[in-house]
Amino acid sequence: MTAVTGRRTQAERSAATRAALVDATIETIAEIGYHNASLGEISRRAGISKGAIFRHFDSRTELVVAAADEVSHRHIEAVQILRRTEATDQPIDLADIMLRVRGQIRDKTNTVWFELLVAARTEPELRERLEPVARALLDAVEELAVAALTPMVSPETAKLLATSLIHMFDGEAIFRSTYPRPELEDSRIERLVAVFPQVRTDSELG
Template identity: 35%
Template sequence: MADGRLGNQRHSKRRTQAERRAATRTALLEATVECLVEFGYSNVTAAQIAARAGVTRGAQAHYFATKAELVVAGLEYATGRIIDQFRTDPPHGPTEVETVMALVDRLWALHDGATFTALVELWLGSRTDPELRRHVHRLNKELTTGMSEILTQVAPDFLNRPRGASVMLTALAAIRGVVLMSFVSSTRTTTALWTVTRGEIGELAADAIGRS
């Protein structure tokens, strides 16, 4: 009887084919982001990604026929997770300007991480690749739209203010500029630059609220 129950438990823990396929696909997508960061778009290969994911080259090709398909899917996956995390735990502050700055801080943390580094690699690759550029443009638009929706959720009035949208576009451009500089600067220099930049963004946000 005990052996029968143990057999049933083992059987119940077996993953379905759909679950195994989903797990393999997720492993490939996560490995893609890691490999883009480590090797760069021009140097990374589908074989490297498959090895990092712990799957065979044939299994990788079954899910994604080309490297371009794989890296775009990997960034789609990472972008979607970022937006989902923001929606699940949106930033809040006691005042409107503090809520806006809490979102700015979250955006900074997001861009100062592996996903944005991988996205930069795709930006560089897309400069001479029109097809890849089309995907990069779409991913950037999805991320920007998602952030705007979350800001509207946590600070409903801000984007409707005369300068609200321009402040957020400025903040996003400034964040990306500082992060790009971090690729060739020391941590100390980057931290100092972000401190100054954040202060300027805070003044812009407060001014936009105060002038409305």
């Protein structure tokens, strides 16, 4: 019988190092911004030598995109509770859904997305690498919205509502650090919930 030593395999050590680097990248960008997030600072926070980074990531761009991907996975996992296990005509708590989505967008780690989206505007390589990650995130958000909102609304309407809320709350999160308007933010969800019963399926709108 082979004794269990408790020692990690090379693959496990590599995975742990990658995870530490990604976590450090998220922390660094969230705290000091994308352009200040040097590989030296990231390696210091991760407790890993700067040279060792390139044994796990080909470039700084690959590392920051991996960080964006991790942030997106965390957000989707956090709101999976919104998924309905089966179709039902019972009313949903739309205010709760919107508050959960808003909370995730305001989470400190989501700053990574804001930083990278702005940087990608003028960095072609980052833009190209980030596009499939952004697409996968929005696809997942739309799929979750369909699961949560149908049959109350059509799948097409559910997707439109989801992306519209994401864009609205993104704008809120960005502006609130410079020009906070909490009274407007509080009333916004109340008013959206009030008008939601007016939304009908596409066929009813015909």
